[in-house]
Amino acid sequence: MKGNYILLMSLCALCVLSFNSCKDDDTTEGTSPAVTEAVPLQLTGLTIRESTAESLDAATSRVSANKWDVNDQIGVFMLQDGTYNIAAEASNKAYFTESGDGKFLPLPMEGIDNTLYLPADGSYMDIVAYYPYKELTDNVLSVDITDQSNQAALDLMRGTPDKLAYNNANPQADLTFRRKMSQIVITMQAGDGVDETELQGTQIQLEGFHSTGSFDPIRDKLVIGENLSSVNLLVAEDGKSAMGIVLPEDEAAQRKLVIRAGYNLNGVPFTYDISEEQTFLPGRSYNFSVTFFRERIEVSTSITDWVDGGKTEGAIIDDSDSL
Incomplete structure (x- = not known):
């Protein structure tokens, strides 16, 4: 009897282990693993719209045409969610649209990596951009309209995304730009x-x-x-x-x-x-x-x-x- 009891308990233990193994397989099958690494920010489908002046709702064009120009450059900031605090290594990064189609990529610069990365810990970030890209002083852009020979460079705009915040599991941001001039x-x-x-x-x-x-x-x-x-x-x-x-x-x-x-x-x-x-x-x-x-x-x-x-x-x- 004692030997039969021991055999029965062993069989029960094997069944429990087998059931748990099947349960784990059923739970993980078809589920994407959590993102555990930093992911590059994706800036696509950028549009240009009116300023926030009252009753301005329709889409507008650039001063040079109804589209971005080839190699137009924007400056991009990544901010900690809900604050004005700039995330580490995320200040005034230069992005450009190579073909003028509104898809922006990090601008190659010697010795500088302009790629913005959403943190590996999944924390949320706000995105802010502006046009045209310039070197800034204390993150402030100087404006001077006295030289009108290159008017596209005077067409100051600010871009914000359609969502409040992004993280490494949601890295694609579509920006809307509004004129300031x-x-x-x-x-x-x-x-x-x-x-x-x-x-x-x-x-x-x-x-x-x-x-x-x-x-x-x-x-x-x-x-x-x-x-x-x-x-x-x-x-x-x-x-x-x-x-x-x-x-x-x-x-x-x-x-x-x-x-x-x-x-x-x-x-x-x-x-x-x-x-x-x-x-x-x-x-x-x-x-x-x-x-x-x-x-x-x-x-x-x-x-x-x-x-x-x-x-x-x-x-x-x-x-x-x-x-």
Whole structure:
């Protein structure tokens, strides 16, 4: 009896072990193992949209076209979830879109690894990006609009993802970029007594606009400087259009357009005083239509979403000494 009892207990123990083994197999089969390593952040499907100015909801384009440009570069930060604290080795990393399709990869730099890694412990991170990429001082970007020759470089934007936080099991972030600057577009035409060919060589300056500032992409804070400067706009070679990018600002006095017509470059320039009550909001396009007559100009204005300003090809001529 004792021998039979021992044999029975042994068989029971084998059954229990066999059952537990089958249970473990059933539990793990078809289940992905936990991610236990750092994973590179993936930035894909980036879009460009309006600023957060009220009633701006539609998609907008870059100043240079309705898409990113080849090799456009953005700066990216990875922050500890729900804070402004930058994660280790995650400050102002340069990413670029090689083909302009909005898929961004770490920018190769000698001696620098720009890849952002989501931590191995699975902790969540917030993502913040900005355009255009620059070297920063204390993580703040300096802004200066006095040189309008490369307007894409002035098209300041901030990008945030569609979700609040990401970790190594959820590494793909789609960013939405919003404009922080205002656009000025000027169209010009010949009126009675002026031939359209006489508009060639027209020069336009902005006066009384703030020209410098600083932008904190982490806190989304744009600070306008105190400097007021004359800014030479980029004017098309045929003199029929001009374009500029300016800092957004509230009501201010003594802002004006100073226009030197192609047929009167050595004479007294025309001036148009901008209303003291006119505000310039981020993501908006402020349009001025100028008609030239021999001794005067007529100007009409409108405000639209900054949708597609096109690309002005021309020259900027510094004629400030002659004004």
